[in-house]
Amino acid sequence: MSDKHEIDPLLDFDLLKKLVVGIGEVSDITGVPMRKIRYWEEKGIIESEKEGEGTTRRYDYLNIKKILLIQELMDEGFTLDAAAKKVEARMKNISKVFLKLADSATDGNKPE
Amino acid sequence: MSDKHEIDPLLDFDLLKKLVVGIGEVSDITGVPMRKIRYWEEKGIIESEKEGEGTTRRYDYLNIKKILLIQELMDEGFTLDAAAKKVEARMKNISKVFLKLADSATDGNKPE
DNA sequence: CGTAGATTGTAGCATATTTACAATCAAAGT
């Protein structure tokens, strides 16, 4: 009992967590140019994961969400740093929800 | 009222729907070799989306889930075709759940 | 051994991404 996989979860968060896309996709999805995404990264605002050593950037759900939020705030007139700071706060909640869902999906059922 | 974005959804399904990854990522995520994925595709079992004309394959959550399920069944001894058929049935439910969540997230709140 | 189903290997070419250096552009200050 409690093998690798329980039954069908409603949604496979284990899989969703692993979905990481390249910078081109992020650009397509968010409408933010690749070049700008790299720039934000240079400034330490975004942090993509790199698999091996000199490989390419990968972005997960949370990264992409963050990019979307920053862009929204800048459209409203915030500076990059201000937007980043504001988003940073919201990301804490967003991450918490996402990771919590992901975790509870992983261990199946836990009383406490 | 009812602009582009409502408030924070718990999860941004609109974004999740758009997450499509390259074949290399799928291979990393699922453990199924790229070559095999392409083979299954040749046989019509998997259908990746191609953006433009001669561009590269993209796989979304549902595609990847399907690949995982087929691999599981084959590990249990099913033939490729049998596994594909069996999975096809399960995918209907899985898709329904996913797309339903995605849709209800998109229109925010709809009585009927 | 022969056959069918399943998978793998690889060459040659096409597309995507990276890094690094530099240029641009708008708004604010003096």
Add this chain to the structure above:
DNA sequence: ACTTTGATTGTAAATATGCTACAATCTACG
């Protein structure tokens, strides 16, 4: 007008990733 600062963009050369089309391999079964 000139300069500064923050934000963004352009691009070349190298590396990484992916595509197609060919053929080869491997296993189970009669």
